[in-house]
Every structure is written in C-alpha cells, then in structure tokens.
Amino acid sequence: MSRLARPNLRAETTASRLAGLTLPQGGAWLRAARGGALARVEALGLPQRRDEYWRFTDPTTLTAPDPTPAAPMNDDEGPAFAEVGALRLVFVDGRFDPQASDADAVEGLEIERLSDAATRDLHWAQGLYGTLEAEGQKPVARPLAALNTAFAGDGVLIRVTGVVERPVHIVYRHDSTTSDAILHHVVKLEPGARLTLLESGPAAARFNKVTEVEVADGATFHHVRTQGRDRERRAATHIFARLGERSDFRSFTLTFNGVLTRNEVVLNLTGDDAIAHVAGAAVGDGDFHHDDTVFVTHGAESCESRQVFKKVLRNGATGVFQGKILVKPGAQKTDGYQLSQALLLDERSQFLAKPELEIYADDVKCSHGSTAGALDETAMFYLRSRGVPERDAKDLLTLAFLQEALQEIADERLAQDLSRRLEGWLSRRR
C-alpha cells in the first residue's frame, strides 16, 4: 500500500519544487545542458525520506519549494585563508559581488562568470557543464545535482592552463534570511596544470552547489573549504571530478555547525596512476546534522584513493558517513582506503555510517575502518593525573582526534588556519 503511495509523493515533491523555478536564459551550449538536466530531474524525481541513499538524512527541507528561513550569523573570526593572498571571488546569497572580488589577471588562469559565459553560443565548458554531473547519476541517482545543472543562476568557470601558484578563493556570504542559492562551478585543469581552490562561508539560508572538475593527465588540483558557522543554514553540495593519468586530486572540507549539510563527492579515476584524497572534519552540537557521502570509482590501474572523515558531535548532534569504493573490472593494483570516525561527546549524539566496498578486480588492496565512541577514558585519566584540567584535557583530545583529518591538507598554512578555527569553536563551548 505504502509502495503505491511513494511514487506519487516523489512526483508531487518534484513538481512543486520545479513550479517555483524558471530556466535561466542562455546561449545554445548552455541551453542544451540545462534542458538535459531538467529531463533528468523529471525522470529521477527529487529524493525522498525513504530512499536508500537518504536513509540517514531527511531531504525534505532541501527539496521543499521554499527554503526554511535561516538567520545570518555575524562571524567575528575574520575571513578564512586571509594569509595566502588568494584571488578572491565573492558571492553574496548566491549573487556575484564584483566590487568585493579581485579581477587581476593571473597567468595560466582563465576565470569567467557562468552568467557571462551563458550568453555565448560556444564555450570551452560545453563538454563539462552538466556532463560530469550526468555521468555521476549512475549507479546512484543524485537528483539535487541535476536540479542544480538545470537552474544554477551563476557560478564560475575556471580554466587552468599552467602551474598557478596563487590560490583562487571563492568567498560565500550569507546575508538574507530567506536566500535560496544555486551555484554551479566548472574547473578544467589542462594536462600538467596546477591549481589550489579555496572556498569559505555559509553562502545562503539554503545552498545547492555543484562543482565539476576535470583534472587532465598529470594535473594537480588541491581544494580546501570551510563551510561557515551559521547555525540554521542548509546546504547540499556536490563535487564531480574526472581524473586523468597521474593526476592528483585532494579535497578537504571543514564544517562548523549548520542544521543540515550534505556534502557529496563523486570521483571517477579514469587514468592510470591517479591519486585522489578526500577528507573532512566536522564539528557541531545540538541540531547539527552533517552528512558526508563519497563515491569513488576506480576505472584504471594502479590508482590510489583515500578517504579520511572525522566528526565531533555533541548535545544530540548527528553525523553521517556514506562512503563507497567501487573497483571496476580491470582496475588492478588499486589501493583504496577509507576511514570514518566519530567522537560522541554526550549520550544523545549519534553517528550513522555505511562504508561500502564493491570490488570486481582481484589484485587490489582495499580496506575501510569505522569507529564511534566517547573520548578515551585512559587518555583522559592520563592527562588529568598530570594536572590538566578536565575541560582542557577534553579539548586537547578532541583536537588530537581531528588532527588526523587536518593532516590530509598539504599546505601547512591552510591547515593551521583551520586548526585555529577549530580551537576557537571548542573554546567558545566551554
């Protein structure tokens, strides 16, 4: 009986969400991509509470016609990654702010707004925009990403042709209580190119973001983001990346607060000897709900993938990890690793995990580990016996627990910046 009711519910949710959106105008190249994506959304339908892929996270507020109001927070910590002199691109509630953004020319780097590029008939992003997202719909559907491709109002298109030392920093600001932002970025790294992309800030009351990244043969892409401290915000983000031979992809995300964050990372290792590291640390309390969903597909030989996710949960917070390593037939010599750990600081917090391996090649080395529990009593006792006050000891052990994830960040300065923010977050909760 309930089985019959569900498809209708999905159709209704999808129809009422689509009713509130209009396809943005654009040139021929973008029109086709948006049309295809809209067809995907209509065919797939938006996610439902009972979908297996949303088992641990309720998508209702992400698919509702209107965002749940969320008050912006006055962030007194100062901008993230201020010390690295990055090229800043600023979005306020999903709208580009040219005044606040840098417009300097950087060698080897082409940056264009999606809304500008949209007016043209042909664009280098044509083969990528919506393409990696579409490929990422199998074997698991990600309808929110297709919705994004169809309706994204803006975003940046970044093409990297050489080794770019200066990082690009996309800064998101949340200003309006009812903002509902949909942004879509495309990053293309030509063979041998190199870029560090930084992202920071809470973006909007509700934020739907897709980033498509093509890392060509021998290219290196480093990505570090921090998702802001606004408590009531909701976000669904997707990264779709295609990795060529000997390419190097690293992504790290630090999440503070937020009543709902779903970060999906979909990596496709298509060239031999590619490396993909994706890591994250999340800390939250109360109604915090954080979901890391990662899908790594090994489609080539001798590739290495590594996932390290750590969560600190307190006062009834919820942490979710769904990670999957898929090794396709022929992807021999694969080295796949996955670690998900949660520290539960009170008895009401919970950790829900589904770390999956699906392997169709025999000469592989794949492993995963997942743990959940309270602070180690022995370690606490040790610190207390040496005169460390209980609160300090707790913070020390909590930071040490998160440090393992922070170590995944290659750039020391960025890691230190995030580490300081973590300390600040903990000290404010004393």
Add this chain to the structure above:
Amino acid sequence: MTRDTMEGFTMAALDSRTEAPVMEVRPDVLDERENALEVREGVDEATVAAVASLGAYKYGFQTDIETEYAPKGVNPDIVRLISEKNNEPQWMTDWRLKAFERWTQMEEVDWAMLDLPDIDFQDQYYYARPKSMAMKPKSLDEVDPKLLDTYKKLGIPLKEQEILAGVERPEGERRVAVDAVFDSVSVGTTFKAELAKAGVIFCSISEAIREHPELVRKYLGSVVPPSDNFYATLNSAVFSDGSFVYIPPGVRCPMELSTYFRINAENTGQFERTLIIADKGSYVSYLEGCTAPKRDVAQLHAAVVEIIAEEDAEVKYSTVQNWFPGDADGRGGIYNFVTKRADCRGDRSKVQWTQVETGSAITWKYPSCILRGNESQGEFYSIAITNNHQQADTGTKMIHLGKNTRSRIVSKGISAGQAQNTYRGLVSMHPKATNSRNYTQCDSLLIGDKCGAHTVPYIEVRNNSSRVEHEATTSKVDEDQLFYCRSRGVGEEEAVALVVNGFCKEVLQVLPMEFMVEAQQLVAISLEGSVG
C-alpha cells in the same frame, strides 16, 4: 565424513547406475567439461568422465523414491492442504492463512547485490512427501530403507540403536541427535527418548504443533513475525516441517542436536521452520546441514529459524550450507532465501551463529541477534565461498537494545570464478544500550579477475558510552604464501586451499569438531577449478 569415503561412494554409484540412488551423470555437462580439459595422451575417456562427474559437488545424487506432490502453485487451498497433511489444529491453519494473505500483498525485495532471476512462485510444488511417509513411521525401524540409505550416503547416521548399545562407540566420542528432513517432511528424529530423560524436547515442528501447542503458540513468530519479509511470510504460510527444540531451565543439553535438510523432489521448494527455545540457564549446541541433488532447474528454499534465549541461556547454532550450487555454467542450483534471527530476551543470554556457506546458486541470508537482555551477547562467524556463477549476499544484524551488550562479527568472504560475494550487515546501538560493544571484522578474498567481493555494513551508534569498531579488507590470495607452499612441493590447488583455510581460521575454529573437519574439506572442494 571424510572426502575419501565420499569419493568412494560416488565411484561406486557410477559403476552401478541402475541401483536405486542413482548418481546423475549428465552427458551434456560432461562433454563440455571434456572439451575444456586438455586431455593428455594415455588418459582414457572413462577416467576423464569419472573425474568430471566427481566435480566439486559430492552430494548431487538423487534418491529414486515414490513421491506424493501437492498440486503445483500456492493459494489458500494449498496452505490448508499442508496444514491438513500435518494434522494441525485450527489456530495453526488460521495463522498460516493470515500469513498467506499478507504475502499476496508483498513484493520481492531487490536491495541485495544479487542478480535475481524471475521466480515463478506458482510454478513450484510446495509440498512433496515420500509416499512411504504417508503413514508416519512410529520408529526409525519403520522408515523406508531407501530414505535411511540416503542419509547414510550423506554421512548422517540415523541409526541410534547400535550407537546406543555402546559397541561401536569409542570412548569419549560425541553423540549428535539428528532430525532428518526430506523434502517436506521429517523422516525421523534420533535419541528422542534419551533427550526426553533430560527434559529436552527435540522433534519435528509438525509434531510439536500437535504435542506442545502451548510452547509453539507462545514462541512461533515471536522473533520473526509472519509479516517480517517476503520470504519469511511465504514460509509462515507454507512451511511443511522443520525442527523444534525446547531446553528446560537449567539444563545443559546432553548432546549436540542437528537437523539435516535434504531436497530430493524436482521443482519443489523446501520451506522449513526451526524453533529453538533455550529456557533460563540452559545450553544447547545445534548443527544444521543441507544438500540437494544436481539438477538443471533451480529450486527454491526459504527457511525461517527462530531462536529464543531466556536469562543466562546459551545457544550455539552452526550451519554448513552445501546446497547444490549450480553447475560451472550457472545452471541449476538452490535459491536460498533464509531468515534466521535470535532474540536474546533474557539478561546475560548468549547466541552464537556460525555459518559456512559453500552451496546454493543464490544465498540471501542474515542470521541476526536482537540483544534485548542486559549483558546479552551475540556472535556471528561466517565463511561464505562463491565459485563459478554463485551469488551470495549474506551477513548479520546485531541490534543492541539492552545495557552492557556485546557483539562480535567475523566474516570471511571468498569469491572465485565469476561469482559475486557480498557481506551485508547492520550494527545498531540504541540510545538505551549504554556501555555496549561491537567489533566487526570483514575480510574478502578474490581469486581470479572475473569475480566480485563487496562489503555493505550499516553502522548506527545512538549513544556515546558504546563503542563500535568496524574493519574490512579486500585482497587477493597472498602471493608470498602461495609461493612458499609451492616451493615446498604443494600443488597449486592444494596451496590455494591451504592459504584460504588459513584465511578462514578464525571462523573454522569456533565450529564444533565434526563440522570443522567437514568445513575445511568443503573450503578446498568449493574452490576446485578456480585456479590455473
């Protein structure tokens, strides 16, 4: 049983094919096998045929026996007929009919990593009984010798007299009471009288429904409710027989109990129901074995096992599942959809599931523990081996509800040929299950580049005083270990078997002695033809 006697039996059967239990030799299969083999000069065809027919599956013979079938298909009339054949009281018939009603509203589940064939549930026989069993034999002496012979050839002794006389029994040998289920009926249960002296009830479930209705009514469906899942609901409607065990308070069952399931009839599904009740402070170790003849057409097996462990009770349930796995090309085999669940109701109760899954074309099975009592414990040890075109999606659920509960999961999956092997498990720590622990270890081994090994664990931790640890690895057979064995003159297949047995060691060693030996041999046999 040793492998040698089994081979001896098979050879004998080949020589005298007209005798009653006929070893099926399918010429078409043999031809293909021959073509695949590179026959050296000097090896005659008869030898090749004999070797091929030995194959990997040693229990593929069929017993030629007159069998009565209920009409094909399933409907309320068939449900009533099964109930009538078992002389069941009205409440049981009603219970079944209600389950059937539910089943008609349910759909097959598709979440497992299995390529499920379309099963026509109306194109099956739901009840098949050897004709000689129409009048229930009063003792084993009255059982059709052909049936007894079948079990003898399977290595299952149904003769308790000799053993009881003590003549042939060496000092200290462990005795095992057996309930033998052949197609839809139980043909006999050994050592009943001796067990009764200890207060233990061990009989077929159909007998228990008649003789001990108060126990059956209290416990049947209390762990696996009739509406639990598609296959369990079907089982609730049409189960024909199975075993019933009741261990009274404080009794340590004087011997191991076992049920041996044999499917013989064609196009027949086997639906058995096992109910084990361990009352306060009791202990029982229970073994289950299963085999079926080689056939081209797949057969359905949907069983339900319910275990209730009261305060301080302990149950060990060990299975060596060796249903016919289908031939090398994936034809035939048993589709095995089993719901096994233990309810650790009482404080300090303990249930241990151990399974060695080598057979079946499809295995869908998740023996689980509901850890309701405080300080209750659940353990799951599993070896699942898939070769050729076999598919297995198996694992466990450990549901921690009580305080200070413990669970341990050790799963070893081995995949060879074109097989797919999935571990699927759930560890759930409820908010009130404080100070609980789980440790899970899932290892997968791949032999060959055409098979798959998958791990799908669900971990739900809803309190912070509990600790959950999960580890999983996937790798291939260690080249160094293989090389070491080979350099010492061990043949390649034997070396693989040795390494795999080492890989499974943690599970093998928790099996009861008889099963351990058999399981080690099964590991080797199941992987025959997977290397080289």
